[in-house]
Amino acid sequence: MFAPxxxxxxxxxLLAAMSGPGTVHDVTPGLPLVLATLIDxxxxxxxxxxxxxxxxxxxxxxxxxxxxxxxxARHGTLLDPALGATAIYEIDAVGExxxxxxxxxxxxxxxxxSLHLTGVPDSEVALWRRTRSGFPRGVDVILVDxxxxxxxxxxSTTLSIxxx
Amino acid sequence: MGYLAVKGSEEAIRAARALARPTGGRQxxxxxxxxxxxxxxxxxxxxxxxxxxxxALAFTQARGDVAEAVFLLRGYRSTxxxxxxxxxxxxxxxPDRRISSAFRNVPGGQVLGASNDxxxxxxxxxxxxxxxxxxxxxxxDEAGPTAGTAGVAATxxxxxxxxxxxxxxxxxxGPLSKVIEHLRAEGLVAQPGPAEPPQDITRVALRFPASRSxxxxxxxxxxxxxxxxxxxxxxxxxxxxxxxxxxxxxGALPLTVAHPRTGNPVCIGELPVTEAEAIGQKPxxxxxxxGMGYGCVPGRNERKAIAMAIxxxxxxxxxxxxxxxxPLADEEFVLAHVDGVEAAGFVEHMKLxxxxxxxxxxxxxxxxxxxxxxxx
Numbered sequence: 001m002f003a004p005x006x007x008x009x010x011x012x013x014l015l016a017a018m019s020g021p022g023t024v025h026d027v028t029p030g031l032p033l034v035l036a037t038l039i040d041x042x043x044x045x046x047x048x049x050x051x052x053x054x055x056x057x058x059x060x061x062x063x064x065x066x067x068x069x070x071x072x073a074r075h076g077t078l079l080d081p082a083l084g085a086t087a088i089y090e091i092d093a094v095g096e097x098x099x100x101x102x103x104x105x106x107x108x109x110x111x112x113x114s115l116h117l118t119g120v121p122d123s124e125v126a127l128w129r130r131t132r133s134g135f136p137r138g139v140d141v142i143l144v145d146x147x148x149x150x151x152x153x154x155x156s157t158t159l160s161i162x163x164x
Numbered sequence: 165m166g167y168l169a170v171k172g173s174e175e176a177i178r179a180a181r182a183l184a185r186p187t188g189g190r191q192x193x194x195x196x197x198x199x200x201x202x203x204x205x206x207x208x209x210x211x212x213x214x215x216x217x218x219x220a221l222a223f224t225q226a227r228g229d230v231a232e233a234v235f236l237l238r239g240y241r242s243t244x245x246x247x248x249x250x251x252x253x254x255x256x257x258x259p260d261r262r263i264s265s266a267f268r269n270v271p272g273g274q275v276l277g278a279s280n281d282x283x284x285x286x287x288x289x290x291x292x293x294x295x296x297x298x299x300x301x302x303x304x305d306e307a308g309p310t311a312g313t314a315g316v317a318a319t320x321x322x323x324x325x326x327x328x329x330x331x332x333x334x335x336x337x338g339p340l341s342k343v344i345e346h347l348r349a350e351g352l353v354a355q356p357g358p359a360e361p362p363q364d365i366t367r368v369a370l371r372f373p374a375s376r377s378x379x380x381x382x383x384x385x386x387x388x389x390x391x392x393x394x395x396x397x398x399x400x401x402x403x404x405x406x407x408x409x410x411x412x413x414x415g416a417l418p419l420t421v422a423h424p425r426t427g428n429p430v431c432i433g434e435l436p437v438t439e440a441e442a443i444g445q446k447p448x449x450x451x452x453x454x455g456m457g458y459g460c461v462p463g464r465n466e467r468k469a470i471a472m473a474i475x476x477x478x479x480x481x482x483x484x485x486x487x488x489x490x491p492l493a494d495e496e497f498v499l500a501h502v503d504g505v506e507a508a509g510f511v512e513h514m515k516l517x518x519x520x521x522x523x524x525x526x527x528x529x530x531x532x533x534x535x536x537x538x539x540x
Contacts, residue, residue, distance in 0.1 A: 042246060
């Protein structure tokens, strides 16, 4: 179990990650703490394959590939875009790796920011882009790795893959 | 270069905040909690959280600005986890004040409790010369003698009793039967409809048309002054409802939650509340029953509870839900505008820079003038 101060510190980290898309923050030890911070008896969490996936507030993807399921996560409505789900990915590494994303939009600044990831196929990046094509509807993305690093790609962020 | 201006503003902002810094500390917080409980009740009701100490902190930090204190407390509330829903039944409320203006003799009697309703409103110029007194909770020192002259049944004499304990002078020691139930038993007031699962407007934003539970919650969190004004507008003729107060009660309401293992109800504490039930006929419709409006607010705030009951009655078309022709029957007009935090925020945000929008306005007006007058 985590103490309230742990989850508060994690919340600050997630907040900083969400408000500065593409920046990397420390939420050691990673996924368990993120779940303890965001999930309680008032929200629904689903993993890929769960029947509740389409109505869940948070969806969890272990590994970087949802296999297309992300498209069926809740996107919210134009009247209630806040009802869009938040997708939490546990991936191999956040902040380093072969995949280089160019990130721009609110919270990034005048020029784009780059974010390196390990363990996310190009097809999943394409899903992220598709889910946010109907902005303000869409799915927000939180990425966390086994060492406790996290980054976020809220649906307001524009993404492209930097060809290496 | 742009940053120079920002730096200048930052200094000015810091200086402005320093000038507005609260000076109150422990003594102020203690004095508030001990001697000014009503303002704390008002703050707690509007903030939607009942914790007098936190309200005293907020009021001290806000230097006596109620709207600001409510804002602070609501913000803090939003950080608290919601553990479990509690159930409350006001039939179980143990009143330390209970009056009916509909009947002189009600079962259990008129229990005045603490009230200034029957005294004169004369400024006590000596109050600042006397040391603070220890409040003995619930004692209305004039209740006995004035009760008689005000034509209220004498069961109320001998003061209200201590706190949530049994009122002295003939009233029972436990819950009192509700006046509205006697009227329901006679068929004069309709039985309440089936309860819908309550909706929490702090979780699901208020939308119109609102469910009744959302309406009641919005009203319970409403700003006391705004609620009073709208209810007053109804009474003066901008609304249709001529209420009689079947009952007004102040007391401790037991709260129960289901035990996580056994599921049995467990009392986890009491919440002081004020409850008002207003009854009246629906104008232009005589089906032989009376409609009812309901008000219930945390703490002691009789004015707001009565206003809530009146507004609930108007908004429910005095219960057949066919809307009245009145601005006060427009639920968005009432519910959206009684929220003190939203109202204060929107009105006061006008102080923030609007130079760009205003420059655009000005451009348009200048262009129109040129078209009308021709080039200068």
